[in-house]
Amino acid sequence: MTRRNQINYLSNRLALGAAFLMLISSAARASEAQMHDIVAAVSADRIEASIETLVGFGTRHTLSETQSDVRGIGAARRWIEAEFNRISDDCGTCLEVFTVAGVVSGTDRIPDPVEVVNVVAILRGTEDPNRLTIMSGDIDTRVSDPMNAESDSPGANDNGSGMAGVIEAARVLSQYRFAGSIGFVGLSGEEQGLNGGAILAQHAIDEGWNIDAVINNDMIGNITGVNGVTNNTTARVFSEGTRYVETGQEARQRRIQGGEVDSASRNIARYVDEMADRYIPNLDIMMVYRLPPPP
Template sequence: MPTRRTVLTTATATAATAATASALAASPAQAAEGTGSRAATTQPPSRELRSLLREIDPARIEATVRKLASFGTRHTLSSQDDPARGIGAARDWILGELRTYAAASGGRMTAELQSYVQEPTPRIPTATRITNVLATLRGSTDPNRVYVVSGHYDSRASDVMDAVSDAPGADDDASGVAVAMELARVMARRRPAATIVFAAVAGEEQGLFGAAHMAERFKAAGADLQGMFTNDIVGSSKADDGTSDPYTIRLFTEGVPSSETPEQAALRRSVGGENDSATRQLARFVRDTADNDATGMHVRVIYRRDRYLRGGDHIPFLERGFAACRFTEPAEDFAHQHQDVRVEDGKQYGDLPEFCDFPFIARVARVNGAALWTLANAPGTPKSTKIVTTNLTNSTELVWDRGTDADLAGYEVVWRETTAPEWTHLVRVGDVTRHEIDLSKDNVFFGVRAVGRSGLRSPVAFPTPQR
């Protein structure tokens, strides 16, 4: 067993990121430490991933945004059977595009409508059919493990109940739909190990209804859904004061899960881990895999569920116990959001394509793509991860279930000071389901992540006490 001094001081992060499956057999004393602002868990992009990200096309994204805006309004209460205007026309166009992508997949991708009738609510005056458009790329070796990326294709005018006025919804949220659709196009011809669902959902502006229906369907099916990203308002880098931050994307990520029972919340408070929900680990994974030169973006993680007074389609997933995050542009220009199309003092207002930055949206798509592709090809997040607390001791014992992933090579234990936001140290422990380390569980936070033979790592699993 390594000494505390050995574990805390040996090696560098480059040893960890360069390690492959063969290195997993190395001595546990060979711990890696993060360097500078980079976490010890950082994963550099592979040649395959770089090739995938280069295929993301700003021109195609622009064409998608402009096409969606051309339907005039996509309000949830607008026409569902007009072939040229309204949400029904947009729905049918999205389905047609996704079916075109699926045709190039060799049968691995399917495209479908997911519909239900929403009974009246404050923003739905009469029973209304709400339809999500989904493309599912089935995993080649671990198809039951699922990841979701979405944008909402409904739009709104200033009056949320106005289903008649023009509401082009270019930024909110044709931009997010364009991200999901472009990723579907690029990934359709590839073979991820796990399943990826590309979704354009409806009913967001009226109450997150489409996403709630999709999340409930996954929950009822007992799906092993290990991560969800929604892209909502990702069309521009400009703020309402004219300043711009074109190489930053915000990622909102909840801490203590809203789905926890009072007993689970009390246990979390007793041992710490308020910053270690599955969603926070997912956000760290995005930083580890997508904040780099291959995407050209900095991922600014916000430790908050969403912005004040607003919410997005990740929330229904959070409420059902799934890890889910929201991507949103760095600073919103409220003058062009939820505004009726109009001209005042010679200036045009409204959520129009002219106010979108299409290379920026492409970079956001690359961030999503880097995280999703790595998630879907790394082993799944370790399950039943526990920290043994039966005895008073200054060492720490961790246990977990062995995954069934075909590519699984072994595991790594990570840790950090309780005041640190990122994982700072790791040690390779091999293909085992138990590891003891000569550090006190009272002083630091621990986690476990799986490693594939390709060298790709899963998100970290935070342990709960085993008494």
């Protein structure tokens, strides 16, 4: 198996793993036949093509060019929006495609005012449209210097692979209808401090979204570790224990009634593991009981 095909293989399988969780959360009555059809519909070639397109924008740094159609974060997010719209056209305008933006300034990595723009596509549920399961991937990239917005930072793995997985999930799942809604999101400003995620979270609060779960795809194409070992049959799923917003009373209840392993995040991670075991037998989920490394 060539290195290129290894990347295709892992990207394919990880996109499926996250898509399964979203599907089951939004459509508990999905048949076994539907699940296997969805597995078969995912295309590694399309995922690779999306990654190559994203890499072609040179840099996707949050502070980079926004007016050009061929380079920078602006061109990248407009292409993602166009892809969501094209997918929507193919399914009879089944997706609601829009952007959620906010101005960020006064931070170490964004000292001056910058508009941070997320791209969102929602496949509305037929029975409970305000209940969402969200799959996200960050759009932006950077080099070692987080303030260098000019140098090329192609970000094929970090995080073109994750964003490509989101786009492919939208392509496949848009051909089905579910009880609850599924959101497909491209987040900006991740490398500068998770800014896009904060902006989307505030938007969700303002709009009263009822969010069941968020699955974030980050570097899903990486198959070779720093030790040089290559492994394309294992996927890491990170999950937190104690919630960041846990109150003192909630902490006391948790200590009495259940530990960190009982957290909502870890229950979701175990469900991803179960779905992978059931539908992708050649993919092993490695449970990592902590948050992923910071940007």
